[in-house]
Amino acid sequence: MVTVMNKLFVALRAVRDMVLPESVYDFWCEELGLLARREQQVARAVKVVSETPETVSIWLKPNRNFKGVAPGQHVNVSFLVHGHRVQRSYSVSHVKGRLFRITARKVEKGKASSFLNNHAHKGMIFQLEDAYGDVTVSHFSDTPALFLAGGIGITPIISMLERWAVTFRAQPVQLVYWGKRAQDLAFVERLKKLAAEHSWFEFKLLETEFLERNADGTPKLFAETSAWFQELTEKLPSFNAFACGNDGFVHQIQERIAPWVNQFHFESFTPLVFAGEPGAPVQINLTRQQRSVFVPSGMNLLSALEKAGVRISSGCRRGTCNTCSCKKVSGIAVNQSDNRLHESSDSGFKPCTHSALTDMTLEL
Amino acid sequence: MTTHYRVLSEAETEAFGAEIDAVKQRVKNEIGSQDVRYIKNVQRAVRYFGLFGRLALVLSFLSGFWILGVALLALSKILDNMELGHNVIHGQFDFMGDKHLNGKSYEWDILGTSNNWRQTHNFKHHTYTNIQGFDDDIGYDIIRVFPEQKWSPWYLLQPLYSFLFAFVFEWGVALQNVDFKTVKGLAFLKSLKQKNPEAWKKMKHQLLKDYLLFPLLAGPMFVPVLLGNMVANVIRSVWTFIIIFCGHFTEKTVVFPPEEAQKTSNGHWYLRQVRSSSNIKGSFLFHVLSGNLSHQIEHHLFPDIPANRYAQLAPDVERICRKYGQTYNTGRLSRQFFQVVVRIWKYALPITKTA
Ligand code: FES
Numbered sequence: 001m002v003t004v005m006n007k008l009f010v011a012l013r014a015v016r017d018m019v020l021p022e023s024v025y026d027f028w029c030e031e032l033g034l035l036a037r038r039e040q041q042v043a044r045a046v047k048v049v050s051e052t053p054e055t056v057s058i059w060l061k062p063n064r065n066f067k068g069v070a071p072g073q074h075v076n077v078s079f080l081v082h083g084h085r086v087q088r089s090y091s092v093s094h095v096k097g098r099l100f101r102i103t104a105r106k107v108e109k110g111k112a113s114s115f116l117n118n119h120a121h122k123g124m125i126f127q128l129e130d131a132y133g134d135v136t137v138s139h140f141s142d143t144p145a146l147f148l149a150g151g152i153g154i155t156p157i158i159s160m161l162e163r164w165a166v167t168f169r170a171q172p173v174q175l176v177y178w179g180k181r182a183q184d185l186a187f188v189e190r191l192k193k194l195a196a197e198h199s200w201f202e203f204k205l206l207e208t209e210f211l212e213r214n215a216d217g218t219p220k221l222f223a224e225t226s227a228w229f230q231e232l233t234e235k236l237p238s239f240n241a242f243a244c245g246n247d248g249f250v251h252q253i254q255e256r257i258a259p260w261v262n263q264f265h266f267e268s269f270t271p272l273v274f275a276g277e278p279g280a281p282v283q284i285n286l287t288r289q290q291r292s293v294f295v296p297s298g299m300n301l302l303s304a305l306e307k308a309g310v311r312i313s314s315g316c317r318r319g320t321c322n323t324c325s326c327k328k329v330s331g332i333a334v335n336q337s338d339n340r341l342h343e344s345s346d347s348g349f350k351p352c353t354h355s356a357l358t359d360m361t362l363e364l
Numbered sequence: 365m366t367t368h369y370r371v372l373s374e375a376e377t378e379a380f381g382a383e384i385d386a387v388k389q390r391v392k393n394e395i396g397s398q399d400v401r402y403i404k405n406v407q408r409a410v411r412y413f414g415l416f417g418r419l420a421l422v423l424s425f426l427s428g429f430w431i432l433g434v435a436l437l438a439l440s441k442i443l444d445n446m447e448l449g450h451n452v453i454h455g456q457f458d459f460m461g462d463k464h465l466n467g468k469s470y471e472w473d474i475l476g477t478s479n480n481w482r483q484t485h486n487f488k489h490h491t492y493t494n495i496q497g498f499d500d501d502i503g504y505d506i507i508r509v510f511p512e513q514k515w516s517p518w519y520l521l522q523p524l525y526s527f528l529f530a531f532v533f534e535w536g537v538a539l540q541n542v543d544f545k546t547v548k549g550l551a552f553l554k555s556l557k558q559k560n561p562e563a564w565k566k567m568k569h570q571l572l573k574d575y576l577l578f579p580l581l582a583g584p585m586f587v588p589v590l591l592g593n594m595v596a597n598v599i600r601s602v603w604t605f606i607i608i609f610c611g612h613f614t615e616k617t618v619v620f621p622p623e624e625a626q627k628t629s630n631g632h633w634y635l636r637q638v639r640s641s642s643n644i645k646g647s648f649l650f651h652v653l654s655g656n657l658s659h660q661i662e663h664h665l666f667p668d669i670p671a672n673r674y675a676q677l678a679p680d681v682e683r684i685c686r687k688y689g690q691t692y693n694t695g696r697l698s699r700q701f702f703q704v705v706v707r708i709w710k711y712a713l714p715i716t717k718t719a
Contacts, residue, residue, distance in 0.1 A: 348458020
């Protein structure tokens with residue numbers, strides 16, 4: 001009986017795929033303004049809020065295929081910027097049922113963040129990938145939490161605070177939030193309100209513009225003599241700490257805090273590092289083959305991958321046949337015929353006409 | 365070379381290549397939202413014409429609806445095949461990152477698989493255009509259109525079978541990679557199933573869809589729907605045959621000896637594309653319906669640039685060709701196709717180059 005049912009199911013599916021294949025189904029859904037897709041995870045912007053002149057928050061309503069996201073997690077989001085798809089990873093800054101919010105701060109020369117700040121609008125469609133990230137609310141449920149945020153690193157933290165604001169929180173949460181100037185920082189008003197309303201939450205804002213400097217010119221995040229720091233250090237052993245910000249920020253925090261707290265988690269944004277000399281090795285991560293190889297930077301990437309023993313189909317070796325093309329998830333390449341930099345993620349990246357300048361992730 | 369194409373020195377060849385490259389770069393920088401809008405509109409046309417065509421066939425008990433249905437469905441299939449599928453499979457719109465407009469995964473509404481096409485067309489035909497022994501598209505191995513192709517008595521029949529071939533061109537493309545010479549008769553079907561399961565599956569899919577499932581869904585209109593689908597497929601075959609044959613087999617096009625494959629520099633490669641391709645003049649609508657293969661020269665020079673840009677590239681390409689004494693081979697459809705027919709009749713006879 002079961003096998004008959006199975007066969008029937010397979011036959012019905014085959015009929016469905018003939019009458020209404022995925023591409024046709026998705027087309028009509030899009031044409032009719034529906035969010036439904038057969039497999040793709042997409043979301044529509046339902047609200048766009050300008051948090052500061054340089055920061056925008058976008059509330060997204062995902063379709064049924066999206067499995068959901070927990071406060072603290074990240075989602076890879078892609079959208080069209082002047083016709084070209086760009087993909088970025090955002091930590092969600094709020095989760096309300098199926099709805100979630102991402103917050104993007106404009107970064108200098110940042111194609112995606114500038115576009116969102118200037119052009120994001122209600123109704124805009126985004127493609128999503130599965131949410132990821134291990135540091136979520138559950139990590140801090142039974143222990144006091146110390147959150148350390150650098151600039152836009154506040155996003156995963158605020159989403160956890162928002163969750164506790166509407167559920168229940170017995171343990172204290174202490175947040176230290178660093179940023180250049182208070183008026184440029186996202187969610188300051190909201191944080192003040194949360195602190196006023198919830199006794200478990202304390203919050204300290206530090207404007208780095210006025211802080212002392214380290215020898216390398218970066219702001220000194222902790223002034224050891226200050227009363228608040230003294231007070232904080234006393235509490236440290238009971239805390240689970242979480243730091244989020246750029247690499248330099250997290251590094252400083254890690255040095256000062258990690259040895260003293262109960263647990264230390266962090267997330268940092270890594271600016272891509274250019275390989276020094278041409279020929280210096282760069283690491284190419286191959287997501288499908290689940291391995292990494294090192295190849296010389298500056299060398300034709302198709303040849304370099306082949307030399308490193310990677311299976312990759314190729315044809316013309318001149319960029320015209322599209323046989324070698326694959327998705328470049330991250331990394332900077334240079335086009336060997338016109339020396340242009342290729343920085344964005346691209347589903348039609350051609351290794352035969354490029355060489356890698358930085359570490360790179362390819363869907364191969 | 366011939367009187368149509370001045371022989372260029374190495375330096376001239378490279379200079380020619382550099383000028384073509386510069387034109388390409390200029391247009392490449394402009395690619396963006398405009399191209400997205402264009403291809404989305406083409407996709408829209410394919411879907412709407414397809415839907416209304418199939419609906420009209422179901423309603424073909426009403427007078428005139430059968431013809432209307434066939435016309436719309438044929439139009440949809442032609443656009444899906446030519447302007448949408450062919451260009452998307454070249455990866456021209458990969459920059460959009462659209463799952464359904466991706467060069468590596470697009471599957472079209474035609475008997476042959478896109479994967480097969482990627483191999484025979486995108487790689488072989490485009491990399492080695494009209495190079496003997498490399499490009500299987502020179503007369504599709506069954507039609508002699510150049511004196512350089514070896515003659516056999518079979519070719520005496522080619523005026524007849526080329527004419528018939530046009531009606532089943534879709535099958536010709538689907539079976540292009542299949543070896544007919546070693547396996548004959550019904551054994552061929554078995555070997556196709558075993559050696560090329562993907563092609564077999566696709567053919568089954570297309571046949572079941574157009575000749576069983578859609579007719580069944582039409583209930584009492586089974587026969588008109590089946591016939592309508594068949595005629596739409598044949599119209600598409602004839603149209604693609606005409607356009608594709610005009611692309612490389614008009615009077616002034618050239619074939620190259622196998623040694624040419626060694627010359628891989630940009631200049632040489634571009635020169636070969638110009639000398640082996642021919643354009644067709646026409647209106648915007650005609651260009652769209654031909655999948656912009658009416659801009660065959662531009663398509664061969666820039667197979668990765670969105671086809672809607674070819675019209676913009678054409679004047680510069682023509683100017684550069686003229687500057688370097690290379691004929692920019694173009695003409696109205698009637699003229700170009702007449703030249704193809706002449707070739708088919710002429711080279712049915714054992715005429716060789718020296719004759
Ligand atoms: S091998 Fe042909 S595009 Fe790369």
